[in-house]
Amino acid sequence: MNAVAVRPPWRVCAAWPVGVIRADGRGSITSLNAAAADLLGHFPTPPERARDLFALLSAAPGLRAAAARQRVGATPLRRRLRAPDGAHVGVALVREADRSLTALLTDETAQAEAEAEAHRQRARFAALADAAEPDRLAVFVVDAHGRVCAWSRSAEAFEGLPASEAIGLSLDALFDRSAFRADAGLLLEQAARGGAAAVSGRRFVWNATPVRVRLTLRATRASDGEIDGFVAEMRREDAETPREAELRRLADSDPLTGVLNRRAFFACAEEALDALRERGARLSVIVLDLDRFKALNDRAGHAAGDIALRALMDAAREAVRGGDLLGRIGGDEFAIALPRAGLDAAARIAERLRGRIARLGIDTAAGPLRFTASLGVAEAEPGERFVKALERADAALFRAKAAGRNLVARA
Structure with missing residues (x-):
């Protein structure tokens, strides 16, 4: 018998041997491949003695009658055969355009065993990834298109980002959290070509002072040799002791609110802007303060x-x-640097924040406390330093104050 090549629509079955049987419209077999012969060896009728497709697949009752009603292009008829020795074989019967029949056979027992082993391997990976030191190392997985598809507990702790928010994020979006000067797409291409690629930068998270990190991508391949994803490792590059890290945090943060102080904020924002520009991305800034803050202090x-x-x-x-x-x-003035955000996106974030502040109601010893804020927004222009963009946002803030407060104004 001649072997029949498996055609592209069934490449998804390539992880297991796929048996292919070709027959004419009445079911007379014209060819079958070696995998089909092996799979049918589980059944009483040897394939080399059978001439009729439906006789060969007699363990699937009613298949002949169903095939007679099957139209060209219709959904494949699917059956599950159980052999006397306990093996399970899956059958998909397709009616071709010339009315001939193609039967695809898969070893479901082997498939189930392979899936179980894959599950065990995933569990082992998850255990290893979760065991990583969360203050120094994060392990996660991105798919072949560069989107997060597995997010370990070490990644949650390291990035301060829950799996519910991380899954589906692009690698580019994660790059926005660190001042990586490389392009995410280029890094993926380098890892695909060379097996691994790495980039260093500073990691920015609102509730922590920036640290030097190195991101390494290692390509993984499917059984057909195609890239099917990347294991990512984000590791701190500094060798700080916990005491040194705490001292640096105290030096870089505002003791009242916990956000970056003026010196650390400007240094980080300038570095982020430089890195984003090298990747062709934008950055915007919001400046905000409380309305009538002095009166609030005097009153309460x-x-x-x-x-x-x-x-x-x-x-x-x-x-x-x-x-x-x-x-x-x-004193009561704050700023927010927004990587990869144009003026419109920054204005929407500012408006969302303005509304959230206006709805706040805080119980204090002096009684209920309510207040509003005014905000100015600017996008850094080509070649403009961050401090200049912030000055334009600050000017917009004063226009919001002059227009009645509790407003957002654009530069």
Whole structure:
């Protein structure tokens, strides 16, 4: 008998031997391949003695009658055959355009065993990934298109991002959380060609001071040799002790609100802007402060003013995206750097934050505390330094104040 090549529509079955039997419209066999002969060896009728497709597949009752009613292009008829020795063989019968029949046979027992082994391998990987030191290492998986498809507990702790938000994110979106100067797509291409690729940068997360990290991608391949994904490893490059890390955090953060202080915020924002420009991406900035803050302090006391500032930044943390930078740049003035956000996107985030602040109601010893904020938004122009973009956003903030407060104004 001549072997029949498996055609592209059935490449999904290539992980297991696929038996192919060709027959004419009445079911007389014209050819079968070696895999089909092997699979049918589980059944009483040897394939070399059978001339009729339906006699060969007699363990599937009613198949002949169903095939007689099958139209060209219709959904394949599917049956599951159980052999006397306990093996299970899956059958998919297709009616071709010339009315001939093609039967595809798969070893479901072997498939189930392979899937079980794959599950065990995934469980082993998850256990190893979860066991990584979360303050120094994160392990996750991206698919062949560069989107996160597996997110370990070490990644959750390292990035401060739950799996529910990480799954489906593009690698490019994760790059926004660190000042990587490489292009995410280029890094994926390099890993696909060479098996692995790496890039270093500074990781930015709103609730932690930036640290040097190195991202390594290692390509994984399917049984047919095609790239089917990448194992990603994000590792801290510094060798700080916990005490040194705490001292650096204290030096870089605002003690009242926990966001970056002025010096650290400007340094990180400038670095982020430089990295984004090298990747052809944009950055916008929001400047905000509380309306009539001095009057609030005079009326309710400085302790209530501190509560209001902390509540303001808590609201900001809920409104911004992972990778956005929050900083305190003055007494009651704050700024948010928004990587990969144009002016329209930044204005929407600012409006969402403005509404969230206006709805706040805080109980204090001095009574219920309510307040509003005004916000100015600007997008960094080509060649413009971050400080200049912030000055334009600050000017927009003053226009919002002049227009009546509790508003968002664009530069």
